[in-house]
Amino acid sequence: MTQLWDFRGGVHPAEHKDLSTARPIRCAGIPERLVLPLQQHIGEPAEAIVKVGDRVLKGQKIADIGTGVGVPVHAPTSGVIESIADYPVPHPSGMSDRCITLKPDGEDQWCPRHPISDYRALERDQVLQIIREAGISGMGGAGFPTNIKLRPPRDRKVSTLILNGAECEPYITADDMTMREKADQVIAGLKIMAWILRPERCVIGIEDNKPQAIAALRIATEGTQTEIAVIPTKYPSGGEKQLIRILTGMEVPSGGIPADIGVMCQNIGTAVAVANAVLEGTPLIARVVTITGEAVREPGNVEALLGTPIEYLLQQAGVQQEKLSRLVLGGPMMGYTLTTEAVPVIKTTNCVIAATARELPTPPPEQPCIRCGECAAACPMDLLPQQLFWYAKATEFEKAEHLNLFDCIECGACSYVCPSSIPLVQYYRFAKGEIRVQRAEQLKADRARERFEARRARLEREQEEKELRRKERAKAAAEAEARKKAEAEQVAADGEAVDERSAKAALVEQALARKKAKTEASRPQPAADSAEDKPDLEALEKQLSQAQSKLETMQGMLDEAKAQQADNVDKLERAVAKNLDRVKRAEDALAETRDKLAARPTESQSNP
Amino acid sequence: MAFVQQSSPHARNARPTSRVMLWVMIATLPGLVAQTLFFGWGNLINVVFCIAVAVAAEAAMLRLRKKPVAFFIRDNTAAVTGLLLGLSLSQFTPWWVSVVAVISAIVVAKQLYGGLGSNPFNPAMVGYALVLVSFPVAMTTNWAEPALLWQGAPGFGETLVTITSGQQTAVDGWTMATPLDEYKHKITTHTAAEVLTHPTFGEGIARGWEWVNAAFLAGGLGLMALRIISWHIPAGFLGGLILMSLAFGSNADLYTPLSLHLLAGGTMLGAFFIATDPVSAATSHQGKLVYGTGIGILIYLIRTWGNYPDAVAFSVLLMNFAVPFIDHYTPPRTYGHHKARRGVPGNQG
Numbered sequence: 018m019t020q021l022w023d024f025r026g027g028v029h030p031a032e033h034k035d036l037s038t039a040r041p042i043r044c045a046g047i048p049e050r051l052v053l054p055l056q057q058h059i060g061e062p063a064e065a066i067v068k069v070g071d072r073v074l075k076g077q078k079i080a081d082i083g084t085g086v087g088v089p090v091h092a093p094t095s096g097v098i099e100s101i102a103d104y105p106v107p108h109p110s111g112m113s114d115r116c117i118t119l120k121p122d123g124e125d126q127w128c129p130r131h132p133i134s135d136y137r138a139l140e141r142d143q144v145l146q147i148i149r150e151a152g153i154s155g156m157g158g159a160g161f162p163t164n165i166k167l168r169p170p171r172d173r174k175v176s177t178l179i180l181n182g183a184e185c186e187p188y189i190t191a192d193d194m195t196m197r198e199k200a201d202q203v204i205a206g207l208k209i210m211a212w213i214l215r216p217e218r219c220v221i222g223i224e225d226n227k228p229q230a231i232a233a234l235r236i237a238t239e240g241t242q243t244e245i246a247v248i249p250t251k252y253p254s255g256g257e258k259q260l261i262r263i264l265t266g267m268e269v270p271s272g273g274i275p276a277d278i279g280v281m282c283q284n285i286g287t288a289v290a291v292a293n294a295v296l297e298g299t300p301l302i303a304r305v306v307t308i309t310g311e312a313v314r315e316p317g318n319v320e321a322l323l324g325t326p327i328e329y330l331l332q333q334a335g336v337q338q339e340k341l342s343r344l345v346l347g348g349p350m351m352g353y354t355l356t357t358e359a360v361p362v363i364k365t366t367n368c369v370i371a372a373t374a375r376e377l378p379t380p381p382p383e384q385p386c387i388r389c390g391e392c393a394a395a396c397p398m399d400l401l402p403q404q405l406f407w408y409a410k411a412t413e414f415e416k417a418e419h420l421n422l423f424d425c426i427e428c429g430a431c432s433y434v435c436p437s438s439i440p441l442v443q444y445y446r447f448a449k450g451e452i453r454v455q456r457a458e459q460l461k462a463d464r465a466r467e468r469f470e471a472r473r474a475r476l477e478r479e480q481e482e483k484e485l486r487r488k489e490r491a492k493a494a495a496e497a498e499a500r501k502k503a504e505a506e507q508v509a510a511d512g513e514a515v516d517e518r519s520a521k522a523a524l525v526e527q528a529l530a531r532k533k534a535k536t537e538a539s540r541p542q543p544a545a546d547s548a549e550d551k552p553d554l555e556a557l558e559k560q561l562s563q564a565q566s567k568l569e570t571m572q573g574m575l576d577e578a579k580a581q582q583a584d585n586v587d588k589l590e591r592a593v594a595k596n597l598d599r600v601k602r603a604e605d606a607l608a609e610t611r612d613k614l615a616a617r618p619t620e621s622q623s624n625p
Numbered sequence: 626m627a628f629v630q631q632s633s634p635h636a637r638n639a640r641p642t643s644r645v646m647l648w649v650m651i652a653t654l655p656g657l658v659a660q661t662l663f664f665g666w667g668n669l670i671n672v673v674f675c676i677a678v679a680v681a682a683e684a685a686m687l688r689l690r691k692k693p694v695a696f697f698i699r700d701n702t703a704a705v706t707g708l709l710l711g712l713s714l715s716q717f718t719p720w721w722v723s724v725v726a727v728i729s730a731i732v733v734a735k736q737l738y739g740g741l742g743s744n745p746f747n748p749a750m751v752g753y754a755l756v757l758v759s760f761p762v763a764m765t766t767n768w769a770e771p772a773l774l775w776q777g778a779p780g781f782g783e784t785l786v787t788i789t790s791g792q793q794t795a796v797d798g799w800t801m802a803t804p805l806d807e808y809k810h811k812i813t814t815h816t817a818a819e820v821l822t823h824p825t826f827g828e829g830i831a832r833g834w835e836w837v838n839a840a841f842l843a844g845g846l847g848l849m850a851l852r853i854i855s856w857h858i859p860a861g862f863l864g865g866l867i868l869m870s871l872a873f874g875s876n877a878d879l880y881t882p883l884s885l886h887l888l889a890g891g892t893m894l895g896a897f898f899i900a901t902d903p904v905s906a907a908t909s910h911q912g913k914l915v916y917g918t919g920i921g922i923l924i925y926l927i928r929t930w931g932n933y934p935d936a937v938a939f940s941v942l943l944m945n946f947a948v949p950f951i952d953h954y955t956p957p958r959t960y961g962h963h964k965a966r967r968g969v970p971g972n973q974g
Contacts, residue, residue, distance in 0.1 A: 024960070025957075028638075030636050030638060031636070031638070187636060258960060258961070262960070268960055268961045269960075269961050270961050270962075271959065271960075271961035272961075273961070341628070342628065342629050343628055343629040343631065343635065345635055347633075349633075349634060349635040349636035350634040350636060351633050351634070352635065353632075353633060354628060354630050354631050355628060356630065370635075374629075377629075377631075377635045377636065379631070380637055381641065382696070384641075384642055384700065384741070385740065385742035386742050387642060387702075387741060387742045387903050387904050388904050388906070389645075389903040390855075390903065390910075390913075391639070393908060393909060393957070394855070394910070397960070398959055398960040399957040399958060399959050399960050400957075400959055401908070401909070401956055401957070403908060420956075421959045421962065424959050424960065424961060424962075427633075429633050429634030430634075432633075432634050432637070433634050433637055433639065434638070434639050435639050436640055436641050436644075436645055437642055438637070438639060438641065440632055442632065442633060442634065446632070581964065583964065584962055584963055584964075
């Protein structure tokens, strides 16, 4: 029996999974139009390699990635490219993005495929290339390109490969049904990934509320080394960090990736996609989506082509528009609401909940926090949600960051249990967003300062060089003059041509003097910027004192962190450096202004 | 089609504050029944009166502060404060003393600090401590003589008249020192066996008091079973008290024995209903243990060497002072970090 560990916190929301497990996975068929966003995952968007009006075959690559992190997009069926334009895409903001629209011709005609029966005969890089070309990105949540994930840094050996079949979010059953019906493909995909990574241990983690999936996988893994780890049902066991903790007892270091501790997690759907790509030569053009909620008559799982509008799937499932109040993409704990049904299924779409108002009621108004600590008890990351909430609300972001705000996985367990119905996760998202903006601005400011300093250094250098050249020229001229004088004297002594020559020498001398004057005049005026608006000494002094007090605070925090050997020392050091800069700049500005003020009267006298 | 736009999580399963408070009130019922049975109608009248005054004071303050009155009244927190005061005050406390206690609890300790969630001190205990130091005679001489309701405890009418009239003439005949007081004062000159002959101790540990404490214990365990309170504060509270009692008071001829510490006075009411007030208690599990233990230790110190008889109120208030400090030093270690990050300089939350 596999040894299991527990993680602190977690909640037990009502599962609602039986809604969508009553029927086997159905095929959604081909809708009238397919909308394929060019960006369906983390990383760079792909670029269209087809034109409007092109006829494409099923499985044909229609968009590819030039450089950077990303994967190509393929035509889910044969048809004609109708447009390449902006359409609403699945995103919490309800934004639009560039999409390729495909009008299916109904023939569903495949492009040539190249199945590989014995991938072991290939190089590992070739298999990774097949996975990339098939357009596979993680099908669980964020959607990181699978071929890149399967190639961990050279110094990181993956010793444990985890297949994440926990599926801890309520309502979602896509992975459950996939494991039940396609256990062999799941295991085939796992084997391919295991062959690439050569881990010492392969383990599939499944929550104990999926007995049929467990049974199916047990049969499929009979006689192999793959472990089936049945884990207790608790949300968020399917969170990567939590699952790793449950199955290995190890924790992913903050800010690190699982590969840092020799672990990799892959999603069930991803495994199936890998198996299809390698063994059948099929790119990722369809996925299993759970259509559920009390507003649909026939909830269940469907195999939908990527690009299928959600609307089409809802209609197939018998949506009752008059009952539908909230449309959630993903699970009820971490999913987001849709503004329109027109968005398409993409590679990461695992569930659509058409909820009635009774099912997912609007939360009661926010009440004051009574410090009950339920949120801290529920937090699977052992954060202090309550303190984070206060700091986020007070926009004291540095303190929130100090309390490990960025370790929050936004699982929503804290909000779920909050008796005061405070939307805690939203506060954390707000704080994280603000901090990211501040960081970007800081980066920009740093760059600008570096540029400015580089420019100043260059100007100074040029000035010095000019000065040097001028001196050399002057010296040379003086020497020449001396020589000429000597010559002239000699010539004078010689007689005849004296006058003529001395006249020439005088001319040269004059020319030199002119040139010198010109050089002098062309030098930049250092006091040219003195005509600025009236400097405000008081404001600058205030700025300086503020910056100084902030620096002291940060220094204090840093000292304390250092004393405790906390792991945020470098973060704080950065903050201290930043504040040091700020103080210096303020001092400079102040000194400059003072100089200016002192210089002003004389200046105005000299230049009336 | 306009859909509801909402940030995740969409599912919620929280017990609203109002229901938590309602459960707290229900859980005090066994204790209230026991008090009524053993000490007469006094506490019941106090409870009803204090709740009414508390709710009225809260409503008035909310109105003055221009807050939604109905919205906040419905959270039941004012009623709980009134209830706890009603349970803690002695049976024949004159009505105006109760009013002063409730008003200072709701108006000063709660609303003037910013209302629900913002009060650093336990409102009920602030009210209690205030009247205790202001009216020591009224507060300490009004404890009913333990007698079963049907065996000579003053009737409802007599009790009501005593409380409302302000004429405490009849009181002397019905009251006596509390067992903890009695023991503490007599043990300096008597042996334990002699002290225990006093009628307040009865046959068992402390006549009537033991049942009241047992009933509050039962209610408190119920709250724990319902996961409304965690075990940490009561365990720390009782643990601290037991520890101190074993360390210092093993000789019953010198110090109050452990059984009396646990089952006389307001021990169980304090451990399960008063110290567990989330607003003014520590937040993390570790912090709650420290907080509870601190209260337990202070109770022993005050009961044994202090001058005022009501240790629970003072101990809870003293530990309320320490809460920011405790919270500062008891954060959990975050997943993926080597060690806990203690507090934030300049602001201890």
